[in-house]
Amino acid sequence: KNEVEQSPQNLTAQEGEFITINCSYSVGISALHWLQQHPGGGIVSLFMLSSGKKKHGRLIATINIQEKHSSLHITASHPRDSAVYICAVKRGTSNYQLIWGAGTKLIIKP
């Protein structure tokens, strides 16, 4: 079983829909990242979370440390949100591991 699991693997939705992408992990972590990868390879770091909730524009990320679960929400989705969304967790301090989820491929249709 992977230490970081994302769901769904693929998601297709209509423009305007509310999107939720989930990330569950089985290890103790010190931080969790959500990243966005657009076609062509460029990766943008969206959020770093260690507790609670963060919001940036139409993106909201939450984390529940006790339940080892994080969600990324997109409100009023738009075709330009189409990308792969990746959850990554940091484990350890020195010589840390950066454990990545497999990613969720999101397609927003106009």
Added chain:
Amino acid sequence: KAGVTQTPRYLIKTRGQQVTLSCSPISGHRSVSWYQQTPGQGLQFLFEYFSETQRNKGNFPGRFSGRQFSNSRSEMNVSTLELGDSALYLCASSLGGTTLQETQYFGPGTRLLVL
């Protein structure tokens, strides 16, 4: 402010050769991390440099090495290339205060093909 830049963008090498990739971080950023991305393994952490010192390392063989210069620019070297080294190599920079406890900004990557 200019973003993270990586050169070259594309590279073709043959088995046994070595390659050096370069990364220039965002001005003022002191931490540079390197990642390998392949379709089968996803994104894997290679190492992180901060103030010219390797601060963290992933689980890659010694063929993969790096360094950082006083201006925070970083280079990654892969010696004795293998077919499996074909991948997109990504560099990310951050201010560097605390590893990964801050936003990392990624470059466009160098796509390496080993024949």
